[in-house]
Amino acid sequence: MVEQEKKIAYLGPEASFTYIATKGLFPDNQLMPMTTIPECIDAVVEGKVEYAVVPLENALEGIVPLTIDYLFHEVNLYVVAEILEKIQQHLMVNKSQVHNWQHVEEIYSHPHALAQCHKYLFYRFSGIPLRQISSTSAAAKLVAESPERCIAAIGNASSAEKYGLEIVEKNIHDFHFNHTRFFVLSRHNTRLPVEKAEVNPKTTIMFTLPSDESGTLHQVLSVLAWRKLNLSKIESRPLKTGLGHYFFIADVLADENDVMMKGAFEELNSIGVTVKSLGTYYTHLTPEG
Amino acid sequence: MVEQEKKIAYLGPEASFTYIATKGLFPDNQLMPMTTIPECIDAVVEGKVEYAVVPLENALEGIVPLTIDYLFHEVNLYVVAEILEKIQQHLMVNKSQVHNWQHVEEIYSHPHALAQCHKYLFYRFSGIPLRQISSTSAAAKLVAESPERCIAAIGNASSAEKYGLEIVEKNIHDFHFNHTRFFVLSRHNTRLPVEKAEVNPKTTIMFTLPSDESGTLHQVLSVLAWRKLNLSKIESRPLKTGLGHYFFIADVLADENDVMMKGAFEELNSIGVTVKSLGTYYTHLTPEG
Known part of the structure; x- marks a missing residue:
């Protein structure tokens, strides 16, 4: 699926859950284990690898703050696929x-x-x-x-x-619906073709509000809601400029090139919301191991 | 302010940032250091102490997931005050x-x-x-x-x-606007009188949506927005029933007994939103140390 000579960074060590997710989507590529999430992401930025696979959230633990903060504050990358993996212990x-x-x-x-x-x-x-x-x-x-x-x-x-x-x-974990979700990151806004995918693409956006005025979040959701652009997730993270200042990350069940999405982006910009699309992508499901 | 014989649990050890926050609000009470956040919270539930002080969020690190998850999943307590402390290293x-x-x-x-x-x-x-x-x-x-x-x-x-x-x-920390926010928890839905307080009370609510239908979050915010009930914060946390299922915690800048708040609670219940108020409280500012 992906050219064999392309290298893939992942959060190691070998045999980690991230390794299994990465191996499932890139069975024939050279996989390079990294020690930390920033190292993994920087490997893509610096062109040492074509893609990086990092954990984003887990059904029990919640989001991985380091991944989200690093994507927002430090780099300018795109999500080209997501991987869902069932966690079995x-x-x-x-x-x-x-x-x-x-x-x-x-x-x-x-x-x-x-x-x-x-x-x-x-x-x-x-x-x-x-x-x-x-x-x-x-x-x-x-x-x-x-x-x-x-x-x-x-x-x-x-x-x-x-x-x-x-x-x-086998299977000694307490919750039997536990999944981890991974992002596949790239320097280019493309889409990896994935097998065993959910049919509908998803777009991840990050945005900040123009002021502390809390009604603005309602306004953002209104811009999306009347267009029937459904959110499957929304999270806030501190902007690191003081308590009460946040940026948001949200998943919209639509293609960023849809007419409705383009209209929403324009309206959001016009009301002072700084919004950035990380790209539209498909979901790869890791087979049970 | 608070009767001297009442005991207060806090996340230890002694001289921790939580200790400083606790000592500021309860200068004359017996303070009992606890090793973990659940231990701290359980001490109130079991009546070993009158109040417990636990960290809720930090301007750089974000929320403390353990505190929020424990308050949602495990116990039935009220917030009777919050403490804001400037973090100096x-x-x-x-x-x-x-x-x-x-x-x-x-x-x-x-x-x-x-x-x-x-x-x-x-x-x-x-x-x-x-x-x-x-x-x-x-x-x-x-x-x-x-x-x-x-x-x-x-x-x-x-x-x-x-x-x-x-x-x-002195003051070798990189960000000079770094604060940590603490909850003071009690078995009773009261309000601690605090000196040096912001004038307006705040109410913390937790809610879950009736279905995965993402438009419902917009509906919740609409119920609050048209009443000018401003949110100073909203976060989502995994419900632990599978990826994509969340509960929310939000701070509303209003008193839970206001007519508008009561109307909002009724409407939210009527559209199937399970909403719970943790109580209305004032903010105590820890003096710089």
Whole structure:
């Protein structure tokens, strides 16, 4: 789908949830793991890679502030696709400990993953120490390197595979509708063709209001509402100029080139709303792993 | 102002920014530091304390998701006052190292405080290792306990005083309009009388929309807008029932007992919006420290 020689940056490490999302959309490209979200985004800006994949929001944790703030304050990039991935957590142990896993002495994972399996851990492993570590992938690596210890990691199937661990209990996460949404970013305002897509394109806009006058947000929504331009999401983030000053990020279920969208942009500009489109894009669904 | 025998829980440790905010409003009460935000809130619910003070949002970092989610999902409390505190960060060293502070070898603080002083540290102490620690107060404690080491902490004046450190450079934070906003929570829907208050009361509401139909948010804002009920803030948070499902928290610059507010609540209920008032309250400004 995408030319094979093009490189893709993603929030690493390898076998992270972002890795799985990226691999699903770019199966044949060279994937480059980055340590932080800004590093990932800067790699696109500097032309080191063609696209970057970064997490935007999770159904339980909410938005990833760093991604949104960096897109608003620091760079000028476009969204060329979004990826929706179902988050599944499994309990895994070293192959030398499979016979013994019910007596596990410590469980390692990222704090979010531990939180996502809170009920399972409470009912099944009450009293067993839970150890926080920088990523689910790092937890799997630690368990792989400690064959003599009866410890477990929580993470995805990809990290079990990468580090040769055995999954002893599948789908131990509490909420079974948990998804993470990722943006695919580019320097160019194009659209990636995606398979398994939802049919309707989506446009992400960012805007700031002309004054603190709160009625303006209502005015913005009115401009969109009478045109039946539906919002699937709206969030506010601090402008960093003082409490009570925000910028907004919203998803509109329409194409930025539609007549109605162009009319809305013109009207918003005319009432002093600074609005910027990050582009129109399609949704890729990561198959269950 | 508040009866002296009443106990107040706050997000500790002692000398934290929450401590300063709490001490400003409750100078004569027994203040009880708690380790986490849920612990703080639960102390009110269980009647161990009369009020709890927790951070709600910061002008740079945005909302504190844990506070908002816990108030929505877990408990049934009221906001009886809010506190606005100016966030000031200072560089401090052990008194035995005052002559030597320009050659400091390591700087300790909470990750947010280090981030808030990013430019100062970059231009003044480029290359000096920055060490992350659980709180600004813990950083000050470490420096106090290491008189032989030439290290510094970043934190507020209160922690310098508590641990007997010398402030060698004041106000090193990059943004000089940085405030944090705190909620004072109670089991009862009352209003704390506060000195130095803004005159107009504010009401915080939480609401959920009847369906995914995005026009409903516009409808909610219309119900408020034609009544000139101004919003000073609106945020969305995931409902934890799947991506795209949110609840909202908004501040209305009006009294919940006003005729217009009662009319708005009735209309919102009639269109299927589940709305809950957390109460009407006044703003306390913490004097600069």
